[in-house]
Amino acid sequence: MFKSRVDEVLSRFVAHEADQLLAIDADLGPVAEQVEVAVAHGKRLRAAFCYWGWRAAGQPDSDALVRAAASMELVHAAAVVHDDIIDDSPLRHGRPTAHVALRAALRRRPRATTAARSLAMLVGDLLMSLAGQLFATSGLPAAYLARARPLWAALARELIAGECLELLRTGAEPDTAESLKVIRYKTAKYTVEQPLLIGGALAGAGQRLREGYSCYGLPLGEAFQLRDDLLGLFGDPALTGKTNMDDLRAHRPTTLLAETWRLADEAEREQLRTLLGRRDLGEDGLEAVRAVMSRLKAPDRIEQMIGARVEEATRALDDMDIPAHASRALTGLALSAAVRRH
Structure with missing residues (x-):
């Protein structure tokens, strides 16, 4: 295994x-x-994407x-x-x-x-x-490793950029486009796209295949983080291993919050203003925010965004000329990344 x-x-x-x-x-x-x-602990998804970036390029198990x-x-x-x-x-x-x-x-x-x-x-x-x-x-041979070295620099740069953007935008008025940019750089790229590209670079993958990896990896990485946003607020802490209040207490610029804000009227926005960013937020405050989100169907909207991105990723997979076993594995990984309870 x-x-x-x-x-x-x-x-x-x-x-x-x-x-x-x-x-x-x-x-x-x-x-x-x-x-x-x-x-x-961990699902080891990032390692799996790197591995299948290698195998999908025609390389054997190693x-x-x-x-x-x-x-x-x-x-x-x-x-x-x-x-x-x-x-x-x-x-x-x-x-x-x-x-x-x-x-x-x-x-x-x-x-x-x-x-x-x-x-x-x-x-x-x-x-x-x-x-x-x-x-x-x-x-691995030094020549293989050298092919992947520039991608390591990109991975670190983009990961840090995403973390910095989240900090710079924490507490600001929620905006869906801005939140999606944060998750693309903070999570999506280093979770799916860059591991795939690194595996492909190690294997000597051509430009067309590398482009296919990005077309698959970016939307799937976003779907992964959108699922995390939902689980962070509505998941079972016994399964996620985290409290449901972290995102609200920190007033993080999540897409779930941004969509809630976009759909909210002025009275609902005022209610959110009184709750977001409070370090002493308790269960009553959590339930109040959840109630607003559910009433506005913001979680449903996030589910739709997840579904659309998984569909985009699987379409990209269909367009790639890769071995059948690699296609099956990457299809399974797409479901593991986006359809989960923790």
């Missing part, structure tokens, strides 16, 4: 790196633990490619740790986030909360560095 292969690569690689930290000083134990925790693909999950782990710090999210996968968990190591220190956030930031930085290390030492 592909996921178990990626899990094994990540577990061994990160355990070794954690041991290297501990060899420097035993006091680094809490940091080493968070490095390992960061990669302990353990070295699986190692290279697993590096995409370290990029994701780094992004998650940093995102949780920025959003001050308390939970991830039902466990305390890194900056929360690290407070325990500093509980007798002055300014422990600030120091824990700093430690978590460094954990995220290390994970991003480890992503590059795993990719470079995957065992």
Whole structure:
């Protein structure tokens, strides 16, 4: 099973790196633990898209490619740790986030909360560095790796641009076009398109196939994040592992909120203004926002946007000249990305 292969690569690689930290000083134990925790969970979709970017170009299964693909999950782990710090999210996968968990190591220190956030930031930085290390030492020929190197720079640039855009637009009047731009750069590209393109570059894919990957990957990546927007507010925390209030308390520029705002009248907008961005927002406030969204059928609108993007992605897949097994796998991944409960 592909996921178990990626899990094994990540577990061994990160355990070794954690041991290297501990060899420097035993006091680094809490940091080493968070490095390992960061990669302990995940659907491994980014690794899967990289893998099938390789296979769809006609290349055979390869353990070295699986190692290279697993590096995409370290990029994701780094992004998650940093995102949780920025959003001050308390939970991830039902466990305390890194900056929360690290407070325990500093509980007798002055300014422990600030120091824990700093430690978590460094954990995220290390994970991003480890992503590059795993990719470079995957065992693939140097010439293959060189073909993908420019895409790594683009991936990092676009991911950081998306995160910055979200911060710059948090608290502003919601706008659907702007929110879609944020999710395209913050999530869609590094979740689907860039892993596909990196796998294709490693395989020596031609321009037409690479263009097909983008036509498939961009709308599907947006559908993935639109589903996250819905789950963030209407999902079951027991399944998502996160609280339903994060997006509202942070007043994040989600497309769900933007569509709600677009459909709302002035009285409904005034009600939203009194609730969004409140750090003390409770269950009553959450239910009030949900009620407005449901009354305006904003969740239905997001479902339609998801469906349209999945359809666009699968149409692009139909236009690609790729092996049948790769087409089947990418069709299945499209459903896994967009139709899920966590």
